[in-house]
Amino acid sequence: MLNDFSIETTTQGVLEIKKREVFHMFNVSVNGQDYSSERDMSLMDFLRDVIGIISVKNGCKEGACGTCTVIIDGKATRACVQKLSRLEGKKVQTIEGFTHRERDVLVYAFSASGAVQCGFCIPGMVTAGKCLIDQNPDPTRDDIKKAISTNICRCTGYAKIEDGILLAAKMLRENLEIPELKQTGKVGEKTCRVDAPGKILGTAKYADDYSFEGMLYGKNVFSKYARAKVLSIDTGIALEMPGVVAVYTAKDIPGKRYIGHLAQDWPGMIDIGEETKCIGDTLAIVVAETMEQALAAVKAVEVEYEELTPVCSPREAAAPGAHQIHGEGFMQFGKFNIPESNLFSHQEVKRGDVDAAFANSIHIAEGTFKLPPTEHAFMEPETAVGIPDGDCIKVITGSQGIYDKYHELSNYLGLPLEKLRIQSALVGGGFGGKEDMSVQHQAALCAYLTKRPVKVSFTRQESINYHPKRHAMEIYCKIGCDENGMLQGLKAKLISDTGAYGSLGGPVLQRACTHIGGPYNYQNVDVEGNAYYTNNPPAGAFRGFGVTQSVAAVECLVNQLAEKTGISGWEFRYRNAIRPGQSLPNGQIADQGTAMAETLEAVKKEFEKYEASNNYFVGIASAMKNAGIGVGLPDAGRCNLKIIDGKVNVRSSAAAIGQGIHTVLLQIVCETTGLTPDQLVFITPDTKYTPDSGTTTASRQTVFAGQAAHKAALKLKADLDNEKKLEDLENKEYIGEFDFKTDPMGSPKPNPVSHIAYGYATQLFIINKEGKVVKVVAAHDLGRAINPQTAEGQVEGGVAMALGYALTEDFPLKNGIPQVKLGTLGIFKSTQVPPIETHLIEKNDPNGIAYGAKGIGEIVCTMGAPALQNAYYKKDGIFRYSLPLENTWYRKLKPAK
Numbered sequence: 001m002l003n004d005f006s007i008e009t010t011t012q013g014v015l016e017i018k019k020r021e022v023f024h025m026f027n028v029s030v031n032g033q034d035y036s037s038e039r040d041m042s043l044m045d046f047l048r049d050v051i052g053i054i055s056v057k058n059g060c061k062e063g064a065c066g067t068c069t070v071i072i073d074g075k076a077t078r079a080c081v082q083k084l085s086r087l088e089g090k091k092v093q094t095i096e097g098f099t100h101r102e103r104d105v106l107v108y109a110f111s112a113s114g115a116v117q118c119g120f121c122i123p124g125m126v127t128a129g130k131c132l133i134d135q136n137p138d139p140t141r142d143d144i145k146k147a148i149s150t151n152i153c154r155c156t157g158y159a160k161i162e163d164g165i166l167l168a169a170k171m172l173r174e175n176l177e178i179p180e181l182k183q184t185g186k187v188g189e190k191t192c193r194v195d196a197p198g199k200i201l202g203t204a205k206y207a208d209d210y211s212f213e214g215m216l217y218g219k220n221v222f223s224k225y226a227r228a229k230v231l232s233i234d235t236g237i238a239l240e241m242p243g244v245v246a247v248y249t250a251k252d253i254p255g256k257r258y259i260g261h262l263a264q265d266w267p268g269m270i271d272i273g274e275e276t277k278c279i280g281d282t283l284a285i286v287v288a289e290t291m292e293q294a295l296a297a298v299k300a301v302e303v304e305y306e307e308l309t310p311v312c313s314p315r316e317a318a319a320p321g322a323h324q325i326h327g328e329g330f331m332q333f334g335k336f337n338i339p340e341s342n343l344f345s346h347q348e349v350k351r352g353d354v355d356a357a358f359a360n361s362i363h364i365a366e367g368t369f370k371l372p373p374t375e376h377a378f379m380e381p382e383t384a385v386g387i388p389d390g391d392c393i394k395v396i397t398g399s400q401g402i403y404d405k406y407h408e409l410s411n412y413l414g415l416p417l418e419k420l421r422i423q424s425a426l427v428g429g430g431f432g433g434k435e436d437m438s439v440q441h442q443a444a445l446c447a448y449l450t451k452r453p454v455k456v457s458f459t460r461q462e463s464i465n466y467h468p469k470r471h472a473m474e475i476y477c478k479i480g481c482d483e484n485g486m487l488q489g490l491k492a493k494l495i496s497d498t499g500a501y502g503s504l505g506g507p508v509l510q511r512a513c514t515h516i517g518g519p520y521n522y523q524n525v526d527v528e529g530n531a532y533y534t535n536n537p538p539a540g541a542f543r544g545f546g547v548t549q550s551v552a553a554v555e556c557l558v559n560q561l562a563e564k565t566g567i568s569g570w571e572f573r574y575r576n577a578i579r580p581g582q583s584l585p586n587g588q589i590a591d592q593g594t595a596m597a598e599t600l601e602a603v604k605k606e607f608e609k610y611e612a613s614n615n616y617f618v619g620i621a622s623a624m625k626n627a628g629i630g631v632g633l634p635d636a637g638r639c640n641l642k643i644i645d646g647k648v649n650v651r652s653s654a655a656a657i658g659q660g661i662h663t664v665l666l667q668i669v670c671e672t673t674g675l676t677p678d679q680l681v682f683i684t685p686d687t688k689y690t691p692d693s694g695t696t697t698a699s700r701q702t703v704f705a706g707q708a709a710h711k712a713a714l715k716l717k718a719d720l721d722n723e724k725k726l727e728d729l730e731n732k733e734y735i736g737e738f739d740f741k742t743d744p745m746g747s748p749k750p751n752p753v754s755h756i757a758y759g760y761a762t763q764l765f766i767i768n769k770e771g772k773v774v775k776v777v778a779a780h781d782l783g784r785a786i787n788p789q790t791a792e793g794q795v796e797g798g799v800a801m802a803l804g805y806a807l808t809e810d811f812p813l814k815n816g817i818p819q820v821k822l823g824t825l826g827i828f829k830s831t832q833v834p835p836i837e838t839h840l841i842e843k844n845d846p847n848g849i850a851y852g853a854k855g856i857g858e859i860v861c862t863m864g865a866p867a868l869q870n871a872y873y874k875k876d877g878i879f880r881y882s883l884p885l886e887n888t889w890y891r892k893l894k895p896a897k
């Protein structure tokens with residue numbers, strides 16, 4: 001022990017005992033290979049950054065998600081919370097250390113079970129599953145649920161991951177041969193995902209898995225306050241620190257400083273003298289040789305603030321004399337604009353005569369519902385790498401639309417489009433939260449200015465603080481029906497909190513307003529919505545796109561109206577369900593493929609069974625959701641086919657964020673041409689090669705990119721029918737583009753076509769006497785299931801998300817600052833998700849657009865909240881008006897203040 005200390009004389013002649021620098025090596029065994037490190041660090045950093053094992057994913061670095069799971073001495077363990085100094089003599093195993101047989105079995109079992117969506121959680125799940133199988137070769141589903149209960153999957157709802165582990169255990173236990181996958185790739189087949197093997201083994205790359213020679217690390221200096229005036233930014237000390245290459249501030253942005261999807265109201269960095277508008281605002285970017293050096297320098301950037309009182313709610317924002325959040329102005333549609341008030345967007349849907357409708361109503365239900373913001377919690381935090389290439393800049397990132405970033409980066413850097421290239425890495429989930437720019441512009445800027453590759457990543461908490469959330473809304477709603485329960489009219493007022501920046505707050509509010517009428521046949525609606533700026537984190541797109549909120553409100557009242565009429569919630573919906581040829585509340589005539597009533601018929605038996613039971617309570621809700629952007633806006637999908645080396649290269653920039661669009665496009669090409677999957681290669685989105693197919697949003701890519709793929713494939717088929725072989729068509733490219741004209745909002749047409757199609761659905765949520773959810777039944781009209789397994793996975797994942805929204809997930813804020821971490825968000829775990837019974841209803845013309853598919857990505861998560869509100873009301877008679885629902889098995893009643 002004494003050897004660790006030395007006795008030294010100071011300049012004043014005083015003897016001082018000092019701790020001696022002791023040189024120590026940290027030893028660790030990974031996959032049977034011994035390694036040493038001079039520095040102590042987290043095992044995850046060592047595996048990823050030092051020895052290059054990228055199957056260990058960084059989802060949080062807080063011990064909360066399980067994406068970094070490894071096996072240490074036979075126990076599944078999170079690598080991010082293990083220090084090398086505690087691993088002396090221990091044996092670490094990752095997927096790379098599994099036997100070939102184990103790896104092959106796991107790839108087959110997870111692929112065939114449809115366990116993979118975005119894939120970011122999957123290596124962690126595979127590792128946890130393999131560890132369980134080592135200890136218990138014949139696990140039950142419950143054993144598996146427990147084994148993966150500390151691993152979060154935000155995409156799948158866990159069931160198919162459990163199926164994958166069950167199948168792998170059986171194959172390993174019984175030493176079964178791996179069956180040959182004989183896939184035609186035809187529409188309707190459960191074709192395995194094209195990207196599954198790489199995601200399962202963890203070899204496929206997300207943005208953070210890329211590194212380059214001489215790469216630097218950029219780190220944002222974020223605001224300390226949601227609202228404060230920035231008096232000064234002193235970068236002097238930071239610039240002198242070891243490894244620091246540069247510190248950039250607002251003045252270093254060469255192009256247009258304001259970014260944003262529609263309104264360019266979001267400054268890339270806040271300048272001295274300006275006000276911060278939310279906690280996610282960036283004041284400076286530090287660039288250094290290592291991440292540690294960048295982090296240290298961020299702390300050394302000295303910012304002087306004048307702290308100001310933030311505007312924390314839309315009601316405060318709307319009050320007379322409220323602080324004007326964007327009083328400094330911003331660019332909107334190419335013009336500098338100083339908004340007159342905090343009102344960001346106003347939307348209206350008015351048809352018929354609502355007053356007369358209520359006068360004709362025998363029963364009325366009304367109420368005001370309070371709905372919180374929701375965090376997307378995609379498992380992959382945001383990362384981008386900017387790479388200089390001559391006088392051009394390439395950016396590798398995970399995003400929901402590379403062309404959105406392409407155009408915005410051109411403005412931000414002041415570079416023409418031809419000097420930019422955006423290449424998509426795998427996208428570890430998005431759910432709407434990766435539509436806006438986050439790290440891409442900063443990585444591009446740093447690479448442009450330093451002339452070296454620069455990686456910019458958010459930590460999990462930075463991700464939570466920065467990206468736009470699901471909008472918090474307050475919704476007043478009133479509906480009326482006649483004595484037979486036939487709906488007469490609806491009045492609604494929606495107030496939405498779009499936070500500091502507009503993002504997609506306008507269209508989200510518009511969809512909430514256009515869908516609050518529900519999938520029913522009545523014509524009198526009076527809906528108004530207002531979205532206000534506040535100093536809260538921005539709100540934008542989130543799976544459901546406003547419809548989740550409006551369904552959460554109105555479907556509770558539909559159930560109340562059913563009770564007042566004296567009929568069941570099922571019967572009430574069946575009487576009112578929109579049928580082909582009838583007009584929706586927004587005026588659009590329902591097409592022949594409309595199968596709303598069929599979704600109700602599919603759940604009827606289960607509804608009646610549980611309604612008659614004394615031991616269970618069944619809640620019901622229905623919904624409709626548009627496919628495509630619609631409302632008169634351009635909405636093109638694109639997919640080209642190019643023959644290279646005798647294979648069909650499928651080229652589309654439609655982002656695969658977990659929904660499986662690449663496999664869908666492949667199946668459409670196989671169906672159309674008669675080719676098989678092994679004759680096709682999917683090219684990941686890249687502005688250099690793949691055409692702009694718009695953003696992955698609005699459940700649109702299956703329809704729009706899908707029909708574009710079909711059109712290109714028809715041209716290829718014509719050549720193949722002409723006795724040409726693929727080899728004869730080398731380098732020939734077939735262009736596929738599809739757009740669909742819709743009518744704008746406020747169209748004078750009596751029956752405007754707002755969207756190309758609507759999907760319809762009914763879901764049942766069943767709780768037991770203790771209030772625990774024991775089963776979900778989900779019936780979905782999706783037109784046509786291109787890949788039924790993928791569609792089922794969308795339903796299961798969406799239902800799991802809806803369970804969280806209804807029961808456990810909250811996003812409390814204090815002075816505009818989130819009071820949550822990933823581990824406290826309340827995301828449903830494997831042990832909490834009940835069995836989900838899915839019914840896929842295919843009524844569309846199979847020869848129609850995209851073989852009749854309508855898209856299913858968003859509607860799946862819209863019905864859980866009102867259905868569960870209904871189930872708990874049946875249990876205890878309390879009609880709940882806010883989410884997450886209180887006084888349930890999952891969340892106790894808040895004590896009165």
Ligand code: FES
Pocket residue numbers: 057058059060061062063064065066067068069078079080081
């Ligand atoms: S990265 Fe280790 S638990 Fe999330």
Ligand code: FES
Pocket residue numbers: 115116117118119120121122152153154155156379428429658
């Ligand atoms: S597949 Fe599990 S988080 Fe996406």
